[in-house]
Amino acid sequence: MDTETKSLRILTRSDIEAVDITLTDVLDVVAQAIRPLADGTSANPAKLSVSAPDDSSVSYAMLGRDGTRKVVAVRASYRHDPHRDRARLRHYTTLTLYDDDAGLPLALMDCGRIGALRTPAVSALIARACAPPNARTALLIGTGTTARMALPLLLTALPGLERLVLYGTHPDGIAAVCEQFAAHFPDRTVEVAGDVRAAAEGADVLIGTAGPTTPAAVEADWLKPGALCVLVGYGLAPSTLHRADRVIATSADQMAHTGGDLVDAGGTLRRVDAELAGILAGRAAGRAGPGERIFAYNSGLVVTDIALGHHFARLALEQGLGTEIPLWK
Numbered sequence: 204m205d206t207e208t209k210s211l212r213i214l215t216r217s218d219i220e221a222v223d224i225t226l227t228d229v230l231d232v233v234a235q236a237i238r239p240l241a242d243g244t245s246a247n248p249a250k251l252s253v254s255a256p257d258d259s260s261v262s263y264a265m266l267g268r269d270g271t272r273k274v275v276a277v278r279a280s281y282r283h284d285p286h287r288d289r290a291r292l293r294h295y296t297t298l299t300l301y302d303d304d305a306g307l308p309l310a311l312m313d314c315g316r317i318g319a320l321r322t323p324a325v326s327a328l329i330a331r332a333c334a335p336p337n338a339r340t341a342l343l344i345g346t347g348t349t350a351r352m353a354l355p356l357l358l359t360a361l362p363g364l365e366r367l368v369l370y371g372t373h374p375d376g377i378a379a380v381c382e383q384f385a386a387h388f389p390d391r392t393v394e395v396a397g398d399v400r401a402a403a404e405g406a407d408v409l410i411g412t413a414g415p416t417t418p419a420a421v422e423a424d425w426l427k428p429g430a431l432c433v434l435v436g437y438g439l440a441p442s443t444l445h446r447a448d449r450v451i452a453t454s455a456d457q458m459a460h461t462g463g464d465l466v467d468a469g470g471t472l473r474r475v476d477a478e479l480a481g482i483l484a485g486r487a488a489g490r491a492g493p494g495e496r497i498f499a500y501n502s503g504l505v506v507t508d509i510a511l512g513h514h515f516a517r518l519a520l521e522q523g524l525g526t527e528i529p530l531w532k
Contacts, residue, residue, distance in 0.1 A: 210527045214312035214516065218524040222515050226359040226387065229511070233324040236269060236510030237453075240480035244270035247506045249456055259283060267505035269513070273304040276509040278314060298512045310516040310525070314508060317515060321507040323353040323412075325453060325479070326433045327360035329499045330408050332482050332489035333451060335429035338407035340366040344399065344421070344438030345413030346376025353410055354380065355387040361408070368406065370396045370419060370438075400425055407431065411438030423447070428494040434465075435501045441465045444473050447498035449490060453479045457502040475500075 239245040250265040263280040276298055283293040296314035301307070330338075341364050343353050354367050367384070371377045381393050396402035403409060403421045412435045413419055419438045423446035426432070432443045444450065444465050452458045455475040466472050479499075481487035490497055519525050 209307065209531045210529045211308050211531075212310040212516065212520070212525045213528050214310055214519055214525045216313040216315060218519055219313055219316045219515055221524055222518045222522065224515070224518065226356055228514075229320050229324050230327060230356065230360060232510050232514050233321055233507045234328055234483055235271065236506045237325070237328070237480050237504065238484045239270050240478075240504075240506065241484035241486055245506050246270070247454065247504050249454075249460055250503065250505070265503065265505035265508070267509055268303065269506055269509040272510065272513055273302070274309070274509055274513050275301045275303045276505065276512060278505050278508045280314075280318075298508055300509065300512055300516060308530075309513070312512060312516065314512065317508055317511045318503075319348055320352055320356075321511050322349050322435060322501065322503065323351075323356045325501050325504065325507060326353060326410050326435060326499075327356040328483065329433050329451065329453075329479060329501060330357055330410075330431060331360040332479070333497050333499060334361060334408050334431050335490070335495075336493050337363065338431075339364060340368065340406050341408040341410070342368045342370065342396070342402045342406035343380070344370050344409065344411045344419050345417065345436060346371035346373050346380050347412065347414055347436070349435055350376070350380055350412040351383045353412060354384045354393060357408070357410070358388060358391070364408075366394060366405075367391070368394045368396050368402045370399045370402055371413070372417065409433065409439065410435065412436045413438040423496070426496055429496065431497045431499065433499045433501055439498075441467065443496075444498045444500075446496070447473070448495040449497045450474065450476050451479060451482070451489070451497060451499040453500065453502050453504050458500045461502055462500060473498075 246268045254261045260283040265278040268275045280296040298314040300309040399419045403425045408431045410433045420440040422440045423442035452475040477487035
């Protein structure tokens with residue numbers, strides 16, 4: 204970046220898609236971003252949100268600081284989904300990075316691919332830290348954007364998994380999840396389940412990424428001893444939280460803010476036993492015993508967007524991608 208004209212590197216969706224990155228690198232970058240939250244080196248405040256009166260749109264703003272990289276960023280997300288019509292969905296996300304050491308702007312980029320990687324990467328890190336010993340079967344519920352990279356990243360984190368099962372209700376989404384998985388693991392297959400209960404009863408790791416209209420709602424009674432449930436969107440009933448032996452969250456504050464649909468009959472939300480940052484930093488245990496049923500709440504952490512965004516920006520610069528704009532000239 205030109206420090207005299209204070210130009211800003213603009214990275215389009217095509218630029219970001221052209222950047223080559225391995226799944227192992229994604230997991231490493233995201234883990235490195237989360238650990239410093241345990242000691243306050245990085246900051247991840249709760250996100251702000253605003254919705255249209257008729258719920259046709261929802262917008263989020265997330266501000267954070269990566270203390271390791273000394274980078275500050277703002278992630279903005281706008282989703283317009285009139286009457287929950289998937290065909291008319293409009294969803295845009297951007298990430299703006301600032302160098303907090305030099306006091307200069309770094310880049311403005313499309314955040315679609317970054318968001319599609321960081322959320323399933325966090326789920327995979329939760330699984331690596333909290334899955335039962337010798338986990339062999341994983342069930343993914345949902346086929347939307349967040350689900351597309353869930354199984355490739357999960358298998359990268361837990362290479363001992365033998366069965367990967369998918370439950371979804373949208374044929375195009377099922378095909379997209381299977382296609383994405385095959386692109387990374389051409390020698391492995393994904394089983395498509397027709398009965399979500401039967402699939403849940405045999406799973407060691409369950410990840411719920413479905414949308415709010417999903418018919419799937421896995422109950423605690425269906426789970427085997429030691430099962431790990433990771434909730435990103437929908438697909439897991441509140442009982443999996445309230446009857447868990449241990450509760451993990453990426454952010455206890457964020458869970459309290461956005462977990463209203465998980466409260467019990469008395470309006471109480473189960474307390475969090477440990478946050479992921481503490482687990483990854485070695486300050487808390489992922490699980491205390493092989494038979495523990497664990498519930499994990501995976502809400503967005505902007506520090507993971509910052510870390511991945513900064514990594515992508517560096518790789519893009521090395522590859523000559525992007526456009527310099529003298530925004531403040």
